[in-house]
Amino acid sequence: MDVHEVLEKTVSGLGYELVDVERSPRGRVLRVFIDKPDKPRGVDVEDCALVSNQLSRVLMVENFDYDQLEVSSPGIDRPLKKEADFERFAGSEITVKLRLPVNGQRNFKGVLQGVREGKVRLQIDSGEVVFDLMSVDKARLVPNFDRAKSTDRLV
Template sequence: MDLHGLVEQVVSGLGFELVDFETSPRTRLMRVFIDIERGITVDDCAAVSNQLTRVFEVENVDYDRLEVSSPGLDRPLKKAADFERFAGEMIQLRTHLPMNEGNQRNFSGVLKGFVDGKVVLSQSDGDIEIPLEEVEKARLVPQF
């Protein structure tokens, strides 16, 4: 069974975006991170949790604990659409392997967007393009 696909179908069916989905086999924990343009409320999390619980019961999904929450202010960026949507925001990014002459893996700067399969990041010393498949993880940096 494609558990990620099932969760994504339920979440999107309720009008939310599935930001991330994590499972922990040892503790049989499922974490679901949802978002919507207006922001997430406790009632939104409860609604998604209740619907997922019903679907898991019908589909015989075995788990001990389900957590549904917003992605937070330091939201992870995973899909190409995320890098397009949050253009102009400050981000931190880590690559799978070192890049450029400095063997650098950690980058931060203003996200300029997503062009031709590459994340474009503006840094103080110029722009850098990082292929999406090289991105290990990326997050928004909250500005206060």
């Protein structure tokens, strides 16, 4: 198994979602971002410590070479990576950078309408734009501090 498979299996086995994995340029630092969708305030320090301890043991047993492991929340500007992310956060404001331009534009900001059959729908000021999920280079939630105050939830 590769490191991503081991991380996914371990994190999901603990009841968390693996959001993203980053490696430093020389591969010595392994950053793991986790979430717990059913937890209203998102992951906290105790969640990160639990996952970090378990991952440390598993990575040692599996003989993966790294110097430092960092486990954290994806933050209030959470990246959207998987199709399930685009479904889960429908109705949220997001920013998107595409690999190739649509109508001469690569960067968009708008309200995510969802994804269907691999096509992402985004409501922007000038109307709706539709693009292939596979053409997304980066997508992130736009923090909404007004909503965070009213619902006591950051994401």
